[in-house]
Amino acid sequence: MTGSMAMVVAATLAGAPAAAQQGAAQTVEPLVPASGAVLEVSAEGRTTRVPDLATIRAGVVSQAATAAAALSDNAQRMARVLTALKRAGVADRDIATATVNLAPQYRYADNQPPAITGYQATNSVTIRFRDVARSGAILDALVAQGANQIDGPTLSIDKPDAALDEARTDAVKRARAKADIYAAAAGLRVVRVVSISEAGQDAGGGDPVRPMMMMRVRAEAAPTQIAPGEKDVTVTLSVRFLLQ
Missing domain, CATH: 3.30.70.2970 (Protein of unknown function (DUF541), domain 2)
Known part of the structure; x- marks a missing residue:
């Protein structure tokens, strides 16, 4: 490079905004890698809670x-x-x-x-x-x-956030276990997670007891009892893994 061209390049870089220089130095990895295979699996994670x-x-x-x-x-x-x-x-x-x-x-x-x-x-x-x-x-x-x-x-469940987080953690573990099975069957290995998306959740709302009841009370009638039992809290994830 001649002295005059070097000066022009230096001047151009010096005049460019700092943000532009930083942006030029950054690299964004593509969602779908150029090498390797991408495996997408879905998994449902669950936990239980007593309805409150x-x-x-x-x-x-x-x-x-x-x-x-x-x-x-x-x-x-x-x-x-x-x-x-x-x-x-x-x-x-x-x-x-x-x-x-x-x-x-x-x-x-x-x-x-x-x-x-x-x-x-x-x-x-x-x-x-x-x-x-x-x-x-x-x-x-x-x-x-x-x-x-x-x-x-x-x-x-009145406040299901903690239970949903437990179900999400369980779903990721199940998804990774599935990915390991598929990778081993194909003679590959799981390198990393490419993306995770949540496909749905059930916070344990349950279904009402049916049907509607017309109730008449007598003095000798037995008291009504409500048994809470347990409710499943579930989250379904779609996870993409890079295999090599």
């Missing part, structure tokens, strides 16, 4: 000859239900109105238009019980105070 949250929908259904009477009776019954919930220690934040409905009831006869025979009012609330062991006793108290419609419970 029960969610139940409790409602009151009232029927009367007039809309006003149906609503009035329904409001009184629901007021007793809400009082029973608060007396049992359920916090306001754990009680939410789910549905309020008023509908006419009809009588149908051949060759005659439908005739209104009365009205049905429905009011239901969604309730979260943070003490699952007490939820059965609370349900019995609700029914005793006028609740005649129960849906649930759905048992879940």
Whole structure:
């Protein structure tokens, strides 16, 4: 290189921004390596937790000859239900109105238009019980105070983040074990992880108990019992490995 060209190159570099010089010096490894084989496997990791949250929908259904009477009776019954919930220690934040409905009831006869025979009012609330062991006793108290419609419970985990992290760790281990098996079968070895993506998760929400129940309480009725059991917390990962 001549002296004049060296000066031009030096001047150009000196005039270039520092960030540009740093960017030129950095190298970005491609997602798909130029050499070796890329293996993609999926794995589900899991752990278990005892549910600590029960969610139940409790409602009151009232029927009367007039809309006003149906609503009035329904409001009184629901007021007793809400009082029973608060007396049992359920916090306001754990009680939410789910549905309020008023509908006419009809009588149908051949060759005659439908005739209104009365009205049905429905009011239901969604309730979260943070003490699952007490939820059965609370349900019995609700029914005793006028609740005649129960849906649930759905048992879940209130704060599943730590359990999900355990499941993620388990999923990575399972994915690596799979990759080792495939690599050995192909006469290769696992060099490193190329990418990891989370395909799905289940935080142990579970399914509600079905069907909806219309409940009537007698003095000699056995108390309702709720058994929490255990819930699986799962995470599914898709992991790409470089094999050589």
